[in-house]
Amino acid sequence: MRLKRNKSKKSLINQANLSIENIKSQLNHTSDLKDREIHSNNQIYIILYINSLVDQEKLESKIIKPLTKMENNNILNELYSQEISTARSNKIAINGLLDGYCLLIKKGRNSEGFLLKTTASTDREVSEPKIEKTILGAKVGFVESLDKNIFLLRTVTKSPDFTVKTYTLGSSTTTNVSLIYLDHVTDPEIIKKVEQRIKSITLDSIQSAGDIQDCIEDHTVTPFPQLLLTERPDRASANLKDGSVALIIDGSPTVIILPATFMTFFQTPDDYITRWWLGSFFRFIRLFSYIIALILPALYIAFVSFHYEVIPLELVYSLQSSLSYVPFRPFIELMIMQLSLELLREASIRLPPSVAATFGIVGGLVVGTAMVEAGIVSYGGLIVVAITSVSSFVQPNLEMSSSIRILGFPLMLLAATFGFFGIVIGVLCVLIHLSRLTSFGVPYFSPFVPLNIKDFKDTIIRVPSWMIYKHSKNSPHYKQEKRSRKWKLDESEEPY
Amino acid sequence: MRKTEIFLIFFILPLLAGCWDERLLKSSRTVYLSGFDLNENGDYQITSIIRDMNISESSRGEISISNELVTGKGSSIKEASMTIDRSVPGNYDPAKGRALILGIDVAKGDIYNVLDAVYRDPRVDLNAKIAVTDNSANEIITHLSENEVEKGEYLYELIHSSEMHSKLQEITLRSIRTYLFDEGKDFMLPYLSKDEENNEVKINGAALFHDHSFTGQFLSPDESTLLLLFMETQSKKAILTEKLDKKADESVSYNVKSVSRKLKLEKEEKVHADIMLQLEVEIVDYPPNHLDKQEMINFLENRLSEILTEKADALFKKLAANQSDVLGLGRELIAFHPSIWKEIKGANYYEHILVNPKVKVNVRSSGIIL
Structure with missing residues (x-):
């Protein structure tokens, strides 16, 4: 009918x-x-x-x-x-x-x-991004209008190569999606792939960036995001200049950047604004905290249930004293703590900001200490969970920090069954998986796999901007030092 | 499909092994110090301190430490430790024991009888220190458990600091095994005793071992330092003090900076070992001063060389009397003079060796003041 x-x-x-x-x-x-x-x-x-x-x-x-x-x-x-x-x-x-x-x-x-x-414009004013905060970066965030978002991107990326291609997607309700790239720096292969994948979307309606992400990402069975979602025009623009492609969806304040590699998720605009020593240090901290958040709970379980001889003597006694009141195995103990933390995290998103502060005190401080005093978790477990969650908050990207949450539980289970051996197996599996992933044909775990030492310059450390080579199809590789810091040579030749 | 099958097999296989070597920290009773004794009937007795820490519920965060003394007897070390395991709640676990004490009776017998059980436990800390007492280990440990409650690793630190000052040979549970099974080398262990006056446990010197057993003689800390210098294994600090004149109250303290040893082994009637030791020293305490004058330096050098040569003579006589080849001359013979070794080898090869030590002291530095 x-x-x-x-x-x-x-x-x-x-x-x-x-x-x-x-x-x-x-x-x-x-x-x-x-x-x-x-x-x-x-x-x-x-x-x-x-x-x-x-x-x-x-x-x-x-x-x-x-x-x-x-x-x-x-x-x-x-x-x-x-x-x-x-x-x-x-x-x-x-x-x-x-x-x-x-x-x-x-x-x-x-x-x-x-x-x-005669379109009525109901756009809200451009405001500061709420999720991706920076200290020194621009205080501008994307809004819900496609035109305004393109405007925001164009103002920070002035170039005749700036190309916009708009597609109308959805069969029952339509949504405009714009594909944006810089013509001279972006690999035409990637553009071709993105166009092909977007054209093949035949969903009834597109509601958010998530719908498009689901349809075009390379691998769906993985906790790792292969597309970068951002609400910052400066971040999007920096990625465009590096040869990425941006997708703006009408009605959505998040912009999709692709292809994204593992290390893309550890970069923030602040890295490039602060001096490079500081930027590199923050990168390091982020990578370090990622590893900590991933394996610390598992390590704790392995320590207290298999290998306590590696803990220093004094620490053994103090851990033991608090553990002896806990009726559960270390794995169950940490699971209780982790799950209650997940609850707190979910609840705090829904709460209005005025209540959230009170909630943080009641939820975090009162429940935490009461749990230890009631003998449900030990001091050691509480410290581990707290450090883990703080480390996961360090991640600049929300999707990446959720991948830790998802991967953390299986690692904890492995540690509880096989100890250190289980952790090694688990981490190995994660590394193998990472090496196999691709994002629009780009190896996801580069520059580590395949190893490319030249690309370390803007991944685990950030070198000064004049040392970063520019790759593009028209301009050959050139060293910026000879140009951007030429003044130094000139000055040193001046007679005193 | 095939992939899933393989995955399932590999997933289930480790679970099928059926062994789960989980050891929960909360159910373990961690040993902090153990001692071994041998009584008249030939039974071994283990004495251990199990340390407990209690965080009191009423006053938050206040920690009280209690030491629990446990003993167990058995005809073997394992049996004795099983006796303890039965008597304590939780698992008796010697993995964190940082020091082992051997009672005098155990030490005078074959100490490997005790160590064998320790080596067979894969979790034992191989960096643990071993010490010998002049009495039973039980007595020392009882004393320690009553008096050294708050101190973390009292005995371990005690031995360690002596090693740092070159008063003891650096020996751990791991390194002692090499000496035990080396036919050309012996060792010395810290010799503990209870000081009745001050009511504390202290290190009296270094107990000399021959083969697997304690000879009954021990070296004073100064002798032991000198021996370590002859072995060229002194630590960064090796401070010695000598009285220069017996009448006048004049003494000098010096720190040995570097050592060079020349060893000559010759077979005549006996095997003659001529050892020439050159010490580069730094004066650290010499009130008469005037070290800027060359005569003063020469005087000190000559006097110190004399005194040390004398002392070394006495030291090696003591070693010869106990047949304790701590210096490792036998190993030297095995390595460089196998023909001589063939003639004298045996349990008491040290009888055939005559050591003729000579010490030469060079004052290299007068410290930070002249």
Whole structure:
């Protein structure tokens, strides 16, 4: 039944000539679809628009007003609308109406339609990013509008190579998705791949960046994100300049950057703003904390249930004294702690900020100490879980820090069954998996696998910007030092 | 499909082994010090201190430490430790024991009888120190458990600091095995005794061993330092003090900076070992001073060389009397003079060796003041 109706609709849409009745029926006579007749110069014009999508004032001052005062019949010269296009079919007309255009039809033998831009803008003001905070970086974040996001990106990436390709995705509700890249730096292979994958998306509707991510990522059975989601224009722009591709989805404040390698998730705009020693140090801290967050709980379990001879003597006694009150195995003990921490984390996202502070004190401090005093967990376990969660908060990317949470539990289980041996096996499996991953054909774990020492310059450390080589298809590799720091040579030659 | 099967097999195989060597820290009773004794009936007795730490519930965070003294008897070391295991709640675990004490009776017999059981436990700390007492190990440990409650690793630190000052040969559970099974080398262990006056355990010197057993004689700390210098195994600090004149109260302390030894082995009637020891020393305590004058330096050098040669003579006579080849002359013969070794080898080869030591002291530095 439903299928049939769809079919009949389709045939109507494909009709060549515009018919107001047809358009109205295809929009199901929705009550916010308004029309208005205007008599001017012995002509009858009909304006059709969706009331809720258009800017009333724009419509009145720029379209209706000039139309009534028109002296000749050349509409295109008289109207003040910035964008005018002719609508030749019902389908184009309906899509235009849904985008907030108004349809102007000159009544006559050959009914001709124009789509005039009267879109209401309800964009919020550009504000500071909420999740990816930086100290010194730009205080600008993406918003929910596609045009504004492209504007934000363009202002920080001024280049004639800046290319935008827009696709309309979704079969029942449509969403505009823009593919953005810098033509001279981006590998055409990657662009081809991205285009191909986007075109193949046939979802009914696209709601968020997540839908697109699910459809185009290389590997779905992995805890590691292969696309970088960001809400910062400076981060997106830096990646564009490195030869990545950005995908902006209309209505979503997160922008997809691809391809992303493992190390991409450890870079932040702050690294490049602070001096390079500091930037490199922060990188190191982040990588270190990632490893800590991944294996510390597992190490603790292995220590206290298999290999306590490696713990220093005094520590053995103090760990033992607190452990002896705990009725559970170390694995269960840590699981209780980790799960309650996950609960706290989830709960704190939903809470309004005014309550969150109180919640943090009650949840974190009171519950933590009470659990130790009640003998549910030991001091050692509490410390380990606390350090683990702090280390996972260090990660600049939310998706990457969630991968730790997912991988941490199996590692803990392995440690509880096989001790150090289990941890070694688990970490080995993770490393093998990482080496096998790709993101749009780019090896995910590069520059470690395959090893490329030259690329270490902007991964585990950040070298000064004049030392980073630029790779691009037009410009050959060149050393920036000879240019950007040439002044030093000049100055040293000056006579004193 | 095939992949899943293989994965399943590899997943299940480790579980099928059925051995789970989990040892929970909370159920273990960690030993902090053990001692071994041998009584008249030929039974071994182990004495151990198990340390417990209690965080009191009422006053938060206050930690109280208690030492539990446990003993067990058995005809072998393992049996004795099983007796202890039965008598304590949890698993008796000697893995964290940093020091072993051998009672005088054990030490005078074959000490390997005791160490064998220790070596067979894969978790034992091989860096543990071994010491010999002049009485039973039980007495020393009882004393320690009563009086040294708060101190972390009292005995270990005691021995370690002596080693740092070149008063003892550096020997651990691991290195002692090499000496035990070396036919051309002996060793010395710290010799503990209870000081009745100050009511504390102290190191009296170094107990001399011959083959697997204690000879009954021990070297004073100064003698032991001199012997370590002859062995060229002194630590960074090796401070000695000599009285220069018996009448006048004049003495000098010096730190040995570096040592060079020349060893000549010759077979005549007996095997003659001529050892020429050159010491580079730094004066650390000499009130008469005037070390800027060459005559003063010469005087000190000559006097010290004389005194040390005398002392070395006495030292090697003592070693010869006990047939304790701590210097490792037998090993030297095996390595460089196998023909001589063939003639004299045997349990008492040291009888055939006559040591003729000579010490030459060079004052290299007068310390930070002249």
